[in-house]
Amino acid sequence: MNKNKYDVICNTVDNGIIVLNKKLEVKFWNRWLEIRTKISADDIVGKTITDVYPNINGKKLLRKIVTALTLKSTTFYTSQVNENLIEIELNKVTDKVFKNMQQNITITPLDYDEELVIVYIYDTTLLSEINLKLKQQNEKIEEKNSQLNLLLNTTMEAIVLLRDKKIIDCNDTAVKFFGFKDKKEFINQGIEKLHLNCELLNTQTEKPIEIKLDLKKQTYALLNVKQTNFNNQICKIISLLDITELKNKEILLQEQSKLASMGEMLSNIAHQWRQPLSIVSVAASSTKIKQQLNQLDDDFLLNSMNKIVETTEHLSNTIEVFRQFLKDDKEKTNFNISENIDKNLSIIESVLIENKIKIIKEYEDIFITNYYNEFSQVIMNILTNAKDAFITNHRDEQIIIIKLEKVNNSIVISILDNAGGIKDSIINRVFEPYFTTKHTYHGTGLGLYMSHKIIKDSMNGNISVSNKNFEFNNKHYKGACFQIEFKQEE
Numbered sequence: 001m002n003k004n005k006y007d008v009i010c011n012t013v014d015n016g017i018i019v020l021n022k023k024l025e026v027k028f029w030n031r032w033l034e035i036r037t038k039i040s041a042d043d044i045v046g047k048t049i050t051d052v053y054p055n056i057n058g059k060k061l062l063r064k065i066v067t068a069l070t071l072k073s074t075t076f077y078t079s080q081v082n083e084n085l086i087e088i089e090l091n092k093v094t095d096k097v098f099k100n101m102q103q104n105i106t107i108t109p110l111d112y113d114e115e116l117v118i119v120y121i122y123d124t125t126l127l128s129e130i131n132l133k134l135k136q137q138n139e140k141i142e143e144k145n146s147q148l149n150l151l152l153n154t155t156m157e158a159i160v161l162l163r164d165k166k167i168i169d170c171n172d173t174a175v176k177f178f179g180f181k182d183k184k185e186f187i188n189q190g191i192e193k194l195h196l197n198c199e200l201l202n203t204q205t206e207k208p209i210e211i212k213l214d215l216k217k218q219t220y221a222l223l224n225v226k227q228t229n230f231n232n233q234i235c236k237i238i239s240l241l242d243i244t245e246l247k248n249k250e251i252l253l254q255e256q257s258k259l260a261s262m263g264e265m266l267s268n269i270a271h272q273w274r275q276p277l278s279i280v281s282v283a284a285s286s287t288k289i290k291q292q293l294n295q296l297d298d299d300f301l302l303n304s305m306n307k308i309v310e311t312t313e314h315l316s317n318t319i320e321v322f323r324q325f326l327k328d329d330k331e332k333t334n335f336n337i338s339e340n341i342d343k344n345l346s347i348i349e350s351v352l353i354e355n356k357i358k359i360i361k362e363y364e365d366i367f368i369t370n371y372y373n374e375f376s377q378v379i380m381n382i383l384t385n386a387k388d389a390f391i392t393n394h395r396d397e398q399i400i401i402i403k404l405e406k407v408n409n410s411i412v413i414s415i416l417d418n419a420g421g422i423k424d425s426i427i428n429r430v431f432e433p434y435f436t437t438k439h440t441y442h443g444t445g446l447g448l449y450m451s452h453k454i455i456k457d458s459m460n461g462n463i464s465v466s467n468k469n470f471e472f473n474n475k476h477y478k479g480a481c482f483q484i485e486f487k488q489e490e
Contacts, residue, residue: 016086016121019110022065024048024058027116036088036101053086061085065117068107071391072354077105077119085121102128130249137246158221158240162201163233165191177240179216194238201225201236208241220247283307334369337404337413344379348387356398357390360472363404366411368486374454378463381447382415382482389419389480399472406488413484418477421467430465461486 010017011031019028026049029041039052050058061077068075077085088101104122158174160167167189178193180186186193191201195213208222224239283304290296345352345359352359383400390398395418403414422430431452455463461484468481 015123016119018049018119018121020049020065020117020119022062022069022115024050024062024065026052033086033121037086055087056085064107068109068117069112069115072109072112073391074106074108077107085119090125097129097132098125101125126249130246134246137241137243156241158242160194160238160240162191162236162238167191167193168235174240177215177242196223196238201238210243218244220244280308280312332369333372334367335372337366337368337375337411338363339365340372340376341379341402341404341413344376344383347380348383351387355387355390357387358397358399360399360401362401366404366406368411370459370486371454374458378451378454378484379415381451385447386415386417386419386480389417393420395419397475399477401472409488411486411488414481415483416468416470416481417479418470418472419479421478422465422480424467427465427467431463455484459486 010028013030014032016033016036017028017030018026018033020026026044026047029039029044034040044052050056050061064075064077084100084103085105086103088103090098090101101123102125104124106120106122108118108120110116110118155171155173157171158177159171160174161169167187170183170186172183175181175183175186178186178195194201195215196211208224211221211223213219213221220243222241222243224237226237226239228235228237287296287301287304290300341363386400397418399418401414401416403412403416405412430448432449452463455461463482463484465480465482467478469476469478471477
């Protein structure tokens with residue numbers, strides 16, 4: 001890619017891009033940063049970034065750059081809230097949570113000879129606000145598990161009182177929620193006006209249940225059903241909390257996580273392509289030299305062309321796997337789980353070889369009807385975590401065992417490594433958002449959180465992690481074991 005194309009791409013992406021050397025000199029400053037920092041590229045390129053931003057911890061930044069160049073892998077500057085590389089003040093809005101833009105900063109090697117790295121700055125303010133609001137909302141829902149005695153118009157919830165399948169009272173929020181003009185029009189209507197499943201109404205809910213309603217527009221809500229004595233009669237209190245906006249923002253969170261996975265895959269593809277491109281280059285140049293020296297014979301030419309064709313087919317297959325990963329799963333499809341795992345392994349094959357990680361496969365062909373690409377995202381997240389664990393805790397023999405089996409009426413996928421396991425004090429928190437078991441520069445805490453949501457919410461399965469002691473080739477090991485389980489429909 002020529003410089004002009006590179007500049008166009010870097011100046012149109014929706015995140016900050018800085019190119020630094022080990023002297024912390026700025027070699028590139030994209031348009032995104034010019035707009036948000038009010039500093040033009042002409043004013044900062046060639047200068048030391050700590051001279052322009054003295055609050056930057058230069059020693060820390062240099063350490064991360066050296067780590068990225070040494071490990072030949074992406075590192076992370078920080079994942080702590082309110083700890084940013086560059087302070088960018090947010091627009092003045094009345095309901096903002098943070099004064100400055102929340103950031104996720106990754107540092108990726110660009111040129112090992114010139115010792116250059118690319119610093120990516122992602123705006124994670126929206127994600128941080130969503131996480132905070134979700135936490136606050138969940139705390140509020142927990143407080144409302146007790147029996148409701150009054151209908152309060154000040155609440156955010158739509159509350160409806162039912163008796164004998166008739167609406168006998170409601171609050172103003174419920175009138176608005178179900179699209180009626182006023183309270184009088186809503187009262188005395190039948191329960192069919194609630195657009196709720198009768199089975200849900202016939203059972204009391206211990207915890208809020210997430211449901212989808214087809215009102216004037218598709219609406220998501222948290223449903224609570226309680227039975228109580230009201231005016232000496234048995235009634236049901238239905239409470240609904242509209243979470244449509246939060247659900248839509250959650251979709252954005254999923255997209256952000258997938259973009260992060262795409263970045264990881266692009267890095268892996270770059271590793272994967274180096275050797276094949278070298279083979280093509282050697283075959284083409286040697287053919288050209290022999291032709292110039294009048295030493296080119298048909299056998300050599302044919303062998304060179306065959307080698308180029310085989311290699312380009314391999315490169316094409318890599319592109320096809322990545323294209324498949326980019327597609328949105330609109331519908332569930334029937335796919336071979338073992339083939340899905342093998343395609344993910346093909347993407348990171350060179351990274352595994354480079355880090356001397358051996359893959360042990362213990363599986364057969366098992367098919368499942370579910371979301372293909374979402375499952376790929378989960379597998380890639382787990383394999384990447386295992387790879388990173390080996391970088392932190394190197395072993396003489398590094399193995400990842402992938403086991404796929406049917407247990408009773410369930411499909412179980414186990415991914416086990418021998419990197420030493422996860423500390424017992426934190427293993428129960430690895431699926432929490434923004435929690436990471438890695439160094440602060442090595443993880444965002446979104447990968448395993450989104451993997452958990454995908455398996456539980458989208459794919460209707462279960463995912464768990466535990467530390468296991470195991471034996472392989474007459475040697476004893478300890479490592480983390482991620483297990484995914486899907487119930488088979490009878």
